[in-house]
Amino acid sequence: MSNIPATQTEKNLEGAFAGESMAFMKYSYFAKLARAMGDEDTAAAFEETAKQEI
Known part of the structure; x- marks a missing residue:
């Protein structure tokens, strides 16, 4: 790879x-x-929340 500095967006x-x-x-x-x-019920709620993070 080149030595180009990362942009702020990156x-x-x-x-x-x-x-x-x-x-x-x-x-x-x-x-x-x-x-x-x-x-x-709580496990399902946490799993549903986790899915929102991917």
């Missing part, structure tokens, strides 16, 4: 992607915990 997109990915992982983890505790 930096912003990278930051947004990282944030959305982290949110997806957190919501998925919370869904797993809720399901392990037997709370299917």
